Amino acid sequence: MHHASTVIEDLKAGGTAVGYWAVLDSPVSTERVARTGYDYIGIDAQHGLMGYDGVLRNLMAIDAAHGPAGIVRVAANDPTVIGQALDAGALGVIVPLVNNAEEAEAAVRAARYPGRGIRSYGPMRSGLRVGPKPQDANAQTLLLVMIETEEGLRNVEEIAAVDGVDGLYIGPSDLMLAVGGAYPGDPESVDALEEAVTRTRDAAAAAGIVPAIHTPDGATARRRLDAGFRMVTIASELTHLEAVARGHLGDARG
Known part of the structure; x- marks a missing residue:
């Protein structure tokens, strides 16, 4: 298992990473999965x-596991929530619903300290693991923007070319x-x-940044890695909890 900051360095340098997704405010299970x-x-x-x-609690639970990087998908492309996630100790942020280069630029500015951006200096937990110099912190954290709208797809090449965007997350x-x-799937x-x-x-590949994608299971994740994605996230603990419980019930009832 690597050290959390190494995961980010590896990705930025062309490496690959496999992650898991947490949607529950359940630090005890997050810590367990993180191990x-x-x-x-x-x-x-x-x-x-x-x-x-x-x-905050779940980032601390991930850190307690000593290994994986904690990455937060923020609620919106908003400087306040992006800054808060990074101050809380996230080593990366995933910004949803980015439609064009201008919105991607706004996300970069929110995630980076002055020089490049507008992030306010108050690294409450992040200072324990990145920085403390703003330029170092900028280099050590990952900024991914989500491609998930018709407009975002239309502008995907321009979005990928925005300086400071580290990857595109599908x-x-x-x-x-x-x-x-008509519906997902x-x-x-x-x-x-x-x-x-x-x-x-x-x-993403043409721009030299990380192609990243969400997947429902390990087999799909493997297929995406084989197809050139360098960062794949698997499922969520909530969907897997239900699927496993349902499977055991089926086994028990025959």
């Missing part, structure tokens, strides 16, 4: 069932809707989704 060997744990502050206190559910799917739009996924991966 299984994943490179990072993604904490979902957008669709997840937690507020700022939950983000949310397949929203991207499926963006390409005309709509079989009639699978081909359109895969075209969009390929275009986004290629845009």
Whole structure:
């Protein structure tokens, strides 16, 4: 298992990482999952069932596991929530619903200290592990923007070219809707989704940044890695908890 900051350095240098997704404000289970060997744990502050206190508690639980990087998907492309996640000790932020280069630039400015950005200096927990010089902190944290809307897909090459964006993160559910799917997983739009996924991966690779994607399971994650994605997140503890419980019930009832 690597050291958390090494995970970020490796990704920025062209390496790969496999992560797991947490949507519950359950630090005890987050800590347990964080000890299984994943490179990072993604904490979902957008669709997840937690507020700022939950983000903080779960980042501390990840750090207690001594290994994976804690990465937060923030609720919005907003300097306040991006700054808070980083101050709380996130080594990376995933910014949702980025539609164009201007919005990507705003995310970069929010995540970076002056020189490059507008982040306010108050590294409450982050100062324990990155920095303390602002330029070092800028280099040691990961900024990913999500490609998940029709407009974002249309502008994906321009978004990838924005200086300071470290990667493009695909949310397949929203991207499926963006390409005309009636619902996430709509079989009639699978081909359109895969075209969009390929275009986004290629845009990231061409710009020399990280192509990242969310996946429901390890087998899909493996397939995405084999196809050139360098950062893959698996599922969430809530969906897996339900699936495992359902499976055991099926076994018990025959």
